[in-house]
Amino acid sequence: MHVPFRAISVFHAVARSGSVTRAAEELGVTPSAVSQQIQALEVSLGTALIGRSGRNVVLTEAGERYFEMIGEEVDRIAEATQRIRGYRSVTTLTVRATPSLSTKWLLPRLASFIDAHPDIELRLDGSNEPVAFQKESVDVEIRHGAGQWPGLFCEGLAEERFHPVCAPGLAVASSLGPDDLARHRLIQSVKCQVQWSSWFARAGVTPAERWRRLLFDRTHMAIDAAVGGLGIALESDLMMWREWRDGRLVCPVRAPPAVGLVTQWITCPREHLRHRKVRLFLDWLRRERDLWADERRVASEIV
Missing domain, CATH: 3.40.190.10 (Periplasmic binding protein-like II)
Known part of the structure; x- marks a missing residue:
């Protein structure tokens, strides 16, 4: 049975970015070429995968289910291919956190994580916008709020x-x-x-x-x-x-x-917890949190 790998990778790029234009820029092709690949995949599967909402695309129910099933596997294939080609000697970990937490708490501590894991390339995305994990290539988010986001792993950073x-x-x-x-x-x-x-x-x-x-x-x-x-x-x-x-x-x-x-929460889809880079980052976060709590306790005892 023929598997349309090219069309699948194009659909993955569109579903992740939420835009035919952005997917085309990422893949280095024209938007019309992207649309043709999506149409070919829909014909092959016998169902519509995407629709339009203004300038953006939206996934149909079938499209959402399909992306959920293939998303992690396509990412894994892409990373393996890049490694074999020698284009990448590191794994990228993308973390989103609010600008204030990024500036005031994370940045002063990041050296220890970077030094301990030279094979991980860290990208820190300072934004207040909650991550749409099914559409964005973000591994972990430290989200500001009340900690109630059904379907996500959620752990308070610190009181x-x-x-x-x-x-x-x-x-x-x-x-x-x-x-x-x-x-x-x-x-x-x-x-x-x-x-x-x-x-x-x-x-x-x-x-x-x-x-x-x-x-x-x-x-x-x-x-x-x-x-x-x-x-x-x-x-x-x-x-x-x-x-x-x-x-x-x-x-x-x-x-x-x-x-x-507690206003800052470590969040991600539970399946992300299987990734080595995510587990290493969460372990580091917890150690840094505990070190900070100990420092705070000592300072309060002195006062």
């Missing part, structure tokens, strides 16, 4: 503790009560899962209806603004750990209420 923080030149550590904060400019990341209003409620403080605010849509920008003395931020110790450890940020509040929450 974060949220504190008011500022530059020591703005207010020294433990110099303010919770009710003093509203007299200062308050910095907030609008996507943070702990907002000032809920923190004030935990502290038993009813602030004025309006207070001076400085808002950002990225946590790393809020942290940098606090370091720059622009106000008092409410942020996660996971994200601001270096700044806090180095004394560039302090908690100006005496006995602040304890606020702990």
Whole structure:
């Protein structure tokens, strides 16, 4: 029986990218050649695999099932072929994480993973967009949210503790009560899962209806603004750990209420856990998480 391998690889590229044009660019052919291969495969299988939604393509139910069945195998064949040809001496691991986590937590630690696994080429994709794993070539995502994504492996990265923080030149550590904060400019990341209003409620403080605010849509920008003395931020110790450890940020509040929450989650399809590169990365992540938690514990005991 003849197996249309060329048409199958073209369908795989279209399904993964969600676009005939992008697939054509990746394969080095024209969009019309891609469309012809897809049509030939549909004739061979006796069913429609893709449809259109505006400029993008969408998989039919049969197309989704077919891609799910062949996706991993085609990736494996492609990687094996590239290795034999000598085009690649390494395996690429693609990780997506939010820009703030990528900048503030992952990047300072990546050297140990890279040094330990020289055969793995790491690609770090800093984006807030959730991965569509069936369409995108992403191995692991560290996703911000509540940790409820059915069908995916999901493990909390670490429990974060949220504190008011500022530059020591703005207010020294433990110099303010919770009710003093509203007299200062308050910095907030609008996507943070702990907002000032809920923190004030935990502290038993009813602030004025309006207070001076400085808002950002990225946590790393809020942290940098606090370091720059622009106000008092409410942020996660996971994200601001270096700044806090180095004394560039302090908690100006005496006995602040304890606020702990897991907001960053390691996610991927469960079948990805079979891949060596994914297992190595997750093991490394867990070790780094434990080292960070130990460092935090020692620092709190000293204080």
